[in-house]
Amino acid sequence: MAKAGSEPRLDGGGNPVWLLLELTYQCPLQCAFCSNPRQFADYRQNELSTAEWIDAMSQARALGAMQIGFSGGEPTLRKDLEILVAEADRLGYYTNLITSGIGLTEARLHALKDAGLRHIQLGFQSTDRDVARQLAGVDCWERKLAIARSIKALDFPMVLNVPITRQNIGQVPDIIDFAAELGVEYLELANVQYYNWALLNRDQLMPTREELERAEAAVREARIRLGDRLTLFFVIPDYHEGRPKACMNGWGAIHLTIAPNGDVLPCSQATNFKHLEFPNLRRQRLEAIWHDSPVFKLYRGDAWMPEPCRSCSEKETDFGGCRCQALLLTGSGHEADPACSKSPHHALVRQAVQQAQRARLVDAPLIPRHASQGIGP
Amino acid sequence: MSAHAITPHDRFEIRPPFLFRWEDSQQAHVLLYPEGIVKLNETGGDILQLCDGKNTVGQIIKQLSQRYCAADETTISNGVLNFLEVSHGKGWIRTTA
Ligand code: SF4
Ligand code: SF4
Numbered sequence A: 001m002a003k004a005g006s007e008p009r010l011d012g013g014g015n016p017v018w019l020l021l022e023l024t025y026q027c028p029l030q031c032a033f034c035s036n037p038r039q040f041a042d043y044r045q046n047e048l049s050t051a052e053w054i055d056a057m058s059q060a061r062a063l064g065a066m067q068i069g070f071s072g073g074e075p076t077l078r079k080d081l082e083i084l085v086a087e088a089d090r091l092g093y094y095t096n097l098i099t100s101g102i103g104l105t106e107a108r109l110h111a112l113k114d115a116g117l118r119h120i121q122l123g124f125q126s127t128d129r130d131v132a133r134q135l136a137g138v139d140c141w142e143r144k145l146a147i148a149r150s151i152k153a154l155d156f157p158m159v160l161n162v163p164i165t166r167q168n169i170g171q172v173p174d175i176i177d178f179a180a181e182l183g184v185e186y187l188e189l190a191n192v193q194y195y196n197w198a199l200l201n202r203d204q205l206m207p208t209r210e211e212l213e214r215a216e217a218a219v220r221e222a223r224i225r226l227g228d229r230l231t232l233f234f235v236i237p238d239y240h241e242g243r244p245k246a247c248m249n250g251w252g253a254i255h256l257t258i259a260p261n262g263d264v265l266p267c268s269q270a271t272n273f274k275h276l277e278f279p280n281l282r283r284q285r286l287e288a289i290w291h292d293s294p295v296f297k298l299y300r301g302d303a304w305m306p307e308p309c310r311s312c313s314e315k316e317t318d319f320g321g322c323r324c325q326a327l328l329l330t331g332s333g334h335e336a337d338p339a340c341s342k343s344p345h346h347a348l349v350r351q352a353v354q355q356a357q358r359a360r361l362v363d364a365p366l367i368p369r370h371a372s373q374g375i376g377p
Numbered sequence B: 001m002s003a004h005a006i007t008p009h010d011r012f013e014i015r016p017p018f019l020f021r022w023e024d025s026q027q028a029h030v031l032l033y034p035e036g037i038v039k040l041n042e043t044g045g046d047i048l049q050l051c052d053g054k055n056t057v058g059q060i061i062k063q064l065s066q067r068y069c070a071a072d073e074t075t076i077s078n079g080v081l082n083f084l085e086v087s088h089g090k091g092w093i094r095t096t097a
Helices: A040-046 A050-063 A081-091 A106-115 A129-136 A141-153 A169-182 A196-200 A209-229 A286-292 A323-330 A346-362 B042-050 B057-067 B073-089
Strands: A018-022 A067-071 A094-099 A119-123 A158-164 A186-191 A231-234 A255-258 B011-014 B019-023 B028-033 B036-039 B052-056 B093-096
Touching (some): A050 A286, A067 A081, A106 A141, A129 A141, A141 A158, A141 A169, A169 A186, A169 A209, A186 A209, A323 A346, B042 B073, B073 B093
Parallel strands (some): A018 A255, A067 A094, A094 A119, A119 A158, A186 A231
Antiparallel strands (some): B011 B052, B019 B028, B028 B036
């Protein structure tokens, strides 16, 4: 009979289980921590059509994908979102919408519910209006509160996702109270990961270890106080912890991202590998891309690993960390993730933490995500 | 979750936002929820399939004892109760009136 906790570990048996559709990189917000490509504006003319997205979903479903995320940019800018959700539901996916909420109306929420949408992840910056404006680059605080309430009124399961930065970390206790009062099921205090716009703003965004520990203490206290009412996620970020994250469960293992132009990526950050030529849905079938494309095979498994990962006992749990972070910080995607204290490049991460502390004294403005800033290294 | 022990008269159903279904590509029952998947082993899947809000725990035990041709119902009963407790603790199921 079933034993306690008997959950066979899920892997795709070599096939994808997660499909993330980045429907568009357009967005009414200009978040300073946005992880979209710096060249997001270039994708605008080339977005896949409704029929192409539907074809992508059905190909991935045939490969075994079960979870689908509609993301962006702001996915609600696509007028065909309801059609895509309905089709995903029909194909048997568990449908997740990852949105800033700006672009949602009550009418659209109803339509999405009817289409079979199962869950909404709402991005939220702060309970403090000024901080929210500072981080999002625009003032949309009231609209966000209103839409958060509408989502709950329609009884959607909801994750409130708050990217944690130096600017909003002091408001963590307020944010927890807000989430509890709203009645969301999950609150994800997601420490910002430093890619693209966030990397550009790293010195201004990164909290200190002390701030993180205070926030963690508030989370621990709230978990006891709120019990089952609210599930709280909070992880001390890799930069401070000396431990790399098990990024994507390994490159090309279970995750598939499709960019607005049909580029198929092992992870949404993979476009940081500027020298790679990404396979595209308009030219190839997903099955061939997943199994045979050089990009997906590049870091699949562990044959590519140099030391210290190669002989490390943790390589099956963290897969050597994030390939994109290794690339961005060391210049080579083959290195151990420098967030790992065993990496010969770990000093880079420690320096970044120190540099961010010094930068506090200067307090330079945040660079908002904006097309005019999109060119550059 | 409530601490009192599960009785044979209790009825359980899958608790939203969890979605329970058979997944061909995994040849297994799965539970899908916001941003997560649990793949169930065969017996786990069999038990949850019977958690339809109508069967009592006693009926589930009886049906599974027959299905597995169990000589001894106690083993099945312990296994079912144990699994239901774990599932309830994880928030996959809830009691129905
Ligand atoms: S992080 Fe902000 S700017 Fe970037 S896509 Fe999300 S809401 Fe838009
Ligand atoms: S050395 Fe490599 S495998 Fe070992 S813990 Fe660090 S990143 Fe992970």
